[in-house]
Amino acid sequence: MADLEQPGHAQPGHAQPDSAHHRPTVMTSGATFGVSPSQTVGPFLHLALGDPDEALVVPVGTVGGIWVRGTVTDGNGDPVPDAVVETWQTCTGDAAVPAGFVGFGRCPTDEDGRWAIHTVKPGPVPAAGRRRAAPHLAVSVFARGLLDRVVTRIYFADEAEANAADPVLAELVEPARRPTLVATATEDGYHLAMRLQGEDETVFFAL
């Protein structure tokens, strides 16, 4: 196997790569390539992942626009100033889909661990098993000290009925921890405190 594990080349586990072209071969069956491991973003993520425009999933002024704000804190309760939060949503709920909507938002945390994205609230989301999930954002948090991103969701407190029937929130998350995934209403949108570790630790998911 040693010769199948040269650096730099994607290598299938059970088949000879197309070494003549230094290219991985498309496999037919049974063989898989080992996945590239994750590494931390480190403290200087802003160089590439810190474009302030990316916090605007929809332009400010969009009908139905909301600010989803949050904080990221560590196990001591201290703010995490070198994290980046990414949100993803496919749908826009009751709002018309604005031109250029891609559904992706990204915001690095500031010195106080705060982040914010401007978006529209999503509608119900198709879930596994032909079920329907309550409106939510899919969320990744990257930070110095996180060797892999942590994956979570942001639900909305004013969707109590949908939240109570959500196949993940209501069935896979223990009741005491559910509030860590539910953003509360604010004057211009919603707010959620995320805690990476410790008491009231945010629920993180394995994908």
Place this chain on the structure above:
Amino acid sequence: MTTPEPAGLPAGYAPPAPGTNAPLASPAYRSTGGRAPSRPLVPLPPGLHELTGPLFGADRVRPGDADLTRGPSGEAVGQRIVVAGRVVDADGRPVPDTLIEIWQANASGRYRHDRDRWPGALDPNFTGAGRTVTDAEGCYRFLTVRPGAYPWGNHTNAWRPAHIHVSLFGRSFSQRLVTQMYFPDDPLFFQDPILGAIPDPAARRRLVSAYDHDLTEAEWALGFRWDIVLRGPLAVPFEQPGEDDHG
């Protein structure tokens, strides 16, 4: 808004083999101490949001974004290198038209960042950030300078091996990957707790690029090849009519 009946969704993506990703709590990398979640991750049956993702393409990239060597007043200082390779999924299928973002220290090992304060020289012609999209075969190519190693406070006389930070979106939220690319035969690997946190040595080696003389350009730049493998779809489709396939 009327919501359509939920459609059957694909089964999702196969998790990386055990040992591929570092445990979030890896004490040798001290920053994990206050930040790694202490509770077990909750397994998530993927819904639509985990099975889709932003399909950023060429619209996110301006001409010249893949060339980090050109500064406002001339060439960046350092050994000019080509970093190129192919993005595939775990089944070997190319991942085309996907955004790759990179950031790195300059040839002195210094980042152009307020919080990087060690006395390595800054280079006015090197910002250290670039982006590109993969082509139809999943191939990508950057021109940059070889980053220097840099010291950090993790342990006594700690130095990060030279590396380039790399961010990829793939085709879905589940394929999102942020990692680091290393250079072959770096003598600093032995004491690096970030690369070293990856349990499987073969997985660790997948983050190390290979010198590739075919990529080296005569009288211009040294070539390093680095292929990237994102998670692939689970083998068993969600709906196999009349079948209960556990293969």
